[in-house]
Amino acid sequence: MNDSYLYIIIAMLPLTAVMLVTQVNPYHALVIRGVLGAIAAMVDAILGAADVALTEALMGTMLSITLYAVAVRSSLVLRLGVIENYEILENQDSNFQEVIADFRRIFKQHYMRVELVPYATPQCLQKALVDKEVHATCSPLLESNSLAKTYQTEIRIQRIYNIIENEIHAEKTTLNYVKILDN
Structure with a gap:
């Protein structure tokens, strides 16, 4: 079985993390954080950890971005x-x-x-x-x-x-x- 697509998706995790850390605009950082969470959820789902993928998608991505957006906007x-x-x-x-x-x-x-x-x-x-x-x-x-x-x-x-x-x-x-x- 050819799993090359999996390696490409997994390689996107550190690339997205580097983009997130080096971002200057806080609003762009929120978007990149969403992309990072989506990629992490996709990797978890592909590897068969559906419960972890769902938790990452809901809590790690959606909830944290909402809270970060409120914090960034008010600060x-x-x-x-x-x-x-x-x-x-x-x-x-x-x-x-x-x-x-x-x-x-x-x-x-x-x-x-x-x-x-x-x-x-x-x-x-x-x-x-x-x-x-x-x-x-x-x-x-x-x-x-x-x-x-x-x-x-x-x-x-x-x-x-x-x-x-x-x-x-x-x-x-x-x-x-x-x-x-x-x-």
């Missing part, structure tokens, strides 16, 4: 605290929209999304940053002599600060890294 969010006011909520502040559009462009390249979290006062916004409810804050600076409104962005995570500092194009915001000490 790739930059929570940006902002001052709640009419202009921001109604998208009427063009300077603020330019800053947010720049943040979204930057983080889209890093497979992240920006979630705006509104706060009523600057004190609440600062407390949210210190209490680690948000990753960064973006608030208007005190009015200067120029007509253009500028914003102060404070970031508590060094890696996010480095990403924004290197890639930001908007001149409407100043960046500050804030080191939050744990109690």
Whole structure:
């Protein structure tokens, strides 16, 4: 009996595993993890272990991918605290929209999304940053002599600060890294 197809299928397991480990995009890694699980289930079924194949297909592939997808989706969010006011909520502040559009462009390249979290006062916004409810804050600076409104962005995570500092194009915001000490 010629079992060469079995060797080809089994050889796909380590190849797929290497692809999975070297993947940068977490969503692509989820798809490759599904392929790896399907190949493992197929090998188990061909070798006569139907119960193991069914368990791998259901638990090892479908359930784990679902849980990984939820974890990846929730962990790739930059929570940006902002001052709640009419202009921001109604998208009427063009300077603020330019800053947010720049943040979204930057983080889209890093497979992240920006979630705006509104706060009523600057004190609440600062407390949210210190209490680690948000990753960064973006608030208007005190009015200067120029007509253009500028914003102060404070970031508590060094890696996010480095990403924004290197890639930001908007001149409407100043960046500050804030080191939050744990109690």
